[in-house]
Amino acid sequence: MEQFAIYLHENFFYQAPLWMIKAAVQVGFASIVLLLFVSPFAGILSFIERRIAGRMQDRIGPNRVGPQGILQFLADGVKSLLKEDLIPKDADKPLFILAPYLVFLGMFTTFVALPFSSKLIVADLNVGILYIFATSSLTVVGLVMAGWGSGSKWSMLGGMRSAAQVISYEIPAGLAALTVLLLTGSLSMQAIIKAQGAHPWQWFIFDNPFTLISFFILFIALIAEGNRTPFDLPEAESELVSGYNTEYSGMRFVFFFFAEWANLYIIGAIMTTLFLGGWQIPQSLYNASAAVANWFPQVVQLLFFQIKALVLIFIVVQLRWTLPRIRMDQLMSLCWKYLVPIGFFCVMGVAVWMLLFPQGVPWMRTFLTILAGITLVYYFYRVYYQIKASNAEIQLNPFV
Amino acid sequence: MAIQTQEMMLNMGPQHPSTHGVIRFVVKTDGEVMSEAIPDVGYLHRSIEKIGEICDFNGFMPYTDRADYLSAMNANQGYAMVVEKLMKIEVPRRAEYLRIIASEFNRIISHLLAVGALAMDVGAATPFLHALKEREKVNDLMEALCGQRLTYNYVRIGGVSYDMPPGFTEQSLSFLDKFEPIMQEFERLVSDNKIFVERVANVGAISREDAIAYNLVGPNLRASGVDWDLRRDMPYSIYPELDFKVCVGRGEKGTLGDCYDRYIVRIREILESVKILRQCFIQIPEGPTLADMPKSLKPPIGEAYVRTESSRGDIGYYLISDGSTHAFRLRIRTGSFTGMSIIQKISQGMMIADLVALIASLDVVAPEIDR
Numbered sequence: 001m002e003q004f005a006i007y008l009h010e011n012f013f014y015q016a017p018l019w020m021i022k023a024a025v026q027v028g029f030a031s032i033v034l035l036l037f038v039s040p041f042a043g044i045l046s047f048i049e050r051r052i053a054g055r056m057q058d059r060i061g062p063n064r065v066g067p068q069g070i071l072q073f074l075a076d077g078v079k080s081l082l083k084e085d086l087i088p089k090d091a092d093k094p095l096f097i098l099a100p101y102l103v104f105l106g107m108f109t110t111f112v113a114l115p116f117s118s119k120l121i122v123a124d125l126n127v128g129i130l131y132i133f134a135t136s137s138l139t140v141v142g143l144v145m146a147g148w149g150s151g152s153k154w155s156m157l158g159g160m161r162s163a164a165q166v167i168s169y170e171i172p173a174g175l176a177a178l179t180v181l182l183l184t185g186s187l188s189m190q191a192i193i194k195a196q197g198a199h200p201w202q203w204f205i206f207d208n209p210f211t212l213i214s215f216f217i218l219f220i221a222l223i224a225e226g227n228r229t230p231f232d233l234p235e236a237e238s239e240l241v242s243g244y245n246t247e248y249s250g251m252r253f254v255f256f257f258f259a260e261w262a263n264l265y266i267i268g269a270i271m272t273t274l275f276l277g278g279w280q281i282p283q284s285l286y287n288a289s290a291a292v293a294n295w296f297p298q299v300v301q302l303l304f305f306q307i308k309a310l311v312l313i314f315i316v317v318q319l320r321w322t323l324p325r326i327r328m329d330q331l332m333s334l335c336w337k338y339l340v341p342i343g344f345f346c347v348m349g350v351a352v353w354m355l356l357f358p359q360g361v362p363w364m365r366t367f368l369t370i371l372a373g374i375t376l377v378y379y380f381y382r383v384y385y386q387i388k389a390s391n392a393e394i395q396l397n398p399f400v
Numbered sequence: 401m402a403i404q405t406q407e408m409m410l411n412m413g414p415q416h417p418s419t420h421g422v423i424r425f426v427v428k429t430d431g432e433v434m435s436e437a438i439p440d441v442g443y444l445h446r447s448i449e450k451i452g453e454i455c456d457f458n459g460f461m462p463y464t465d466r467a468d469y470l471s472a473m474n475a476n477q478g479y480a481m482v483v484e485k486l487m488k489i490e491v492p493r494r495a496e497y498l499r500i501i502a503s504e505f506n507r508i509i510s511h512l513l514a515v516g517a518l519a520m521d522v523g524a525a526t527p528f529l530h531a532l533k534e535r536e537k538v539n540d541l542m543e544a545l546c547g548q549r550l551t552y553n554y555v556r557i558g559g560v561s562y563d564m565p566p567g568f569t570e571q572s573l574s575f576l577d578k579f580e581p582i583m584q585e586f587e588r589l590v591s592d593n594k595i596f597v598e599r600v601a602n603v604g605a606i607s608r609e610d611a612i613a614y615n616l617v618g619p620n621l622r623a624s625g626v627d628w629d630l631r632r633d634m635p636y637s638i639y640p641e642l643d644f645k646v647c648v649g650r651g652e653k654g655t656l657g658d659c660y661d662r663y664i665v666r667i668r669e670i671l672e673s674v675k676i677l678r679q680c681f682i683q684i685p686e687g688p689t690l691a692d693m694p695k696s697l698k699p700p701i702g703e704a705y706v707r708t709e710s711s712r713g714d715i716g717y718y719l720i721s722d723g724s725t726h727a728f729r730l731r732i733r734t735g736s737f738t739g740m741s742i743i744q745k746i747s748q749g750m751m752i753a754d755l756v757a758l759i760a761s762l763d764v765v766a767p768e769i770d771r
Contacts, residue, residue, distance in 0.1 A: 053525075053526075056526055057525070057526050057529040057530070058529060058530060058533050059529065153408060153410050154410070157431075157432075157752070160431070161432075229523060229524075230523065230595055232523070233753075239418065239752055239753050239756050240752075241416060241417060321525065321526050322524070322526060322589070323523070323524060323593070323595050324519065324522040324523040324524040324593065324595045324596045324599055325522060325523025325524075325595075325599075325753075326523075326595050326598065326599065327598075327599060327751060327753045327754070328432045328751060328753065329432075329751065330598055330599075386585075386588075389581070389584075389585070
């Protein structure tokens with residue numbers, strides 16, 4: 001990399017200082033690695049979502065391209081590349097062109113600070129969580145630009161909706177994240193994970209009742225920020241045709257969708273990091289895997305992180321294909337009348353809790369963990385009951 | 401200094417995903433809240449009434465399918481009945497039963513599509529597909545009955561075109577047995593869903609008086625609390641022999657006559673139709689399916705009007721005959737057209753998202769509006 005920078009400096013950009021070229025090369029290299037690392041996430045998630053949706057809706061879902069249709073996203077991407085890139089006559093051209101990249105950028109720069117394992121992180125920023133919230137807010141600029149720049153009234157309505165929605169839901173999201181920051185005393189993603197343990201009762205979600213509530217606030221707020229059903233108002237298909245991306249076609253359109261699915265993963269990753277113990281694995285498992293190879297614990301950690309994230313993603317997908325969409329005024333009142341006050345209450349609650357019990361309360365952790373366990377058992381009982389009641393055919397194999 | 405604001409005029413349709421066909425609304429909005437939605441009909445006008453004057457009586461029968469393609473059987477039946485009334489033809493009993501079986505099946509699938517589309521328009525894609533899946537099964541049955549899946553052209557003047565195929569009764573009954581639990585599942589998924597109720601309850605409430613004044617018909621009228629069903633109150637065919645309940649909106653989750661009432665009335669009518677079908681399959685007599693008909697139909701000079709209860713309510717055929725083989729004048733009166741007319745009044749001050757729910761809950765179908 002060093003040599004490549006020097007080569008560039010000597011042959012092409014001799015006016016520019018060497019450090020600048022070095023930096024540019026590093027950034028370029030990092031972004032290529034990140035893109036190659038991240039793109040499969042978005043692509044495979046799109047496959048997973050479509051497959052789950054297919055199952056929920058009694059259809060098959062993509063199953064033609066590649067084994068079980070897993071390469072469908074590649075086919076879709078290639079198809080979109082070949083499509084005509086249409087810019088409407090009334091569009092504000094620079095904004096129209098810029099918007100998808102901003103949305104894309106906002107989503108993908110968040111991956112820089114996501115800790116996939118104890119070593120697998122691009123940059124363990126000391127402002128990690130703040131950075132993630134900041135960059136993911138960049139998407140709203142893109143969405144508003146897309147809405148305005150399209151020169152279509154439906155797009156503009158979608159853009160305005162997304163602006164109102166994303167900005168409103170930043171507040172409860174920030175408040176809910178604040179509870180974790182109080183407990184950790186650090187903004188760094190790795191420090192947050194290190195403050196938790198491998199076992200459920202060591203996670204922040206079960207630390208005290210207030211963090212449990214914040215977990216759900218953050219979950220709702222992140223779904224809303226990601227424009228997903230039941231909060232998918234900006235692209236409400238039945239109302240606004242397709243919202244801010246109505247006028248987009250070809251690759252620009254794909255950028256929006258890429259960002260959406262990347263964001264789906266980010267929701268899972270942030271929730272996992274903040275509340276579900278991130279990549280933490282039990283010490284015994286760590287030792288066992290370290291015996292295999294030096295790098296093997298990292299893989300196990302990555303696996304744990306992904307499983308936790310995927311469970312959350314599954315819930316988000318399931319919600320999306322079950323629930324109707326709420327209305328704009330209901331969306332706003334949910335945010336400002338319920339989530340924000342409860343969020344403040346939780347922040348205060350955690351602060352008081354820490355003041356009263358600086359060492360934490362073991363029985364409360366146990367109690368909350370057992371409560372969650374009971375809820376989970378009840379959930380599976382309900383699933384079992386519903387399946388029995390509907391006397392539907394059960395197909396457990398996902399690859400049929 | 402006050403910032404000047406201006407109302408935005410939006411063209412909703414004719415190619416909008418939630419207008420269900422080519423219907424256009426001119427929507428005046430201020431942000432999300434709109435001041436008015438003016439329906440603009442006529443994009444799907446095919447001069448069906450004029451065609452009725454050019455075709456002979458049997459020849460017009462396939463066109464009635466297109467008058468309301470989502471409940472073609474009911475449209476067929478109304479036209480057959482008006483010609484029969486004018487010519488004083490006695491329809492065989494078995495044919496009457498077959499007509500009712502067909503049209504009640506048709507009511508089920510039409511309502512399934514309506515409630516599914518309402519769920520879809522408020523944002524839930526899954527119930528729509530579940531509804532369509534059941535619709536496909538009924539379509540299979542209809543295909544067995546008359547060879548068509550959408551535009552059936554099954555009813556003939558003086559009877560029906562074919563008798564039931566062998567095994568049709570068993571197939572239908574086994575479908576109905578499976579269908580009822582699925583409707584319960586659908587209800588669990590949609591009817592009590594908090595978000596769904598929030599979206600449709602108290603939205604677009606049409607008062608009893610308005611519903612009568614605007615001449616709403618069918619489920620839309622009953623949802624507003626008016627206990628009126630042609631099948632019971634102006635009985636035709638074999639309906640007097642059947643036992644069924646007329647479902648009326650009660651304003652369960654909100655005000656009387658809101659979108660939720662229109663939704664729940666349709667759900668209950670589906671279940672009532674299932675009841676009617678079961679009775680039909682038990683009571684159906686043996687016999688011919690088509691009356692003895694003259695080669696060319698020449699109704700005596702005169703006029704007749706017949707109303708039948710279609711899926712979208714009262715569908716009326718008015719026929720004037722000058723004694724020739726062609727109608728002198730044919731007029732079709734449909735429920736969706738009046739359903740459209742009330743939208744302008746109800747939609748004032750609504751949000752755009754509510755307008756979508758209102759249109760879907762009124763179950764207006766483009767070809768039925770314009771004919």
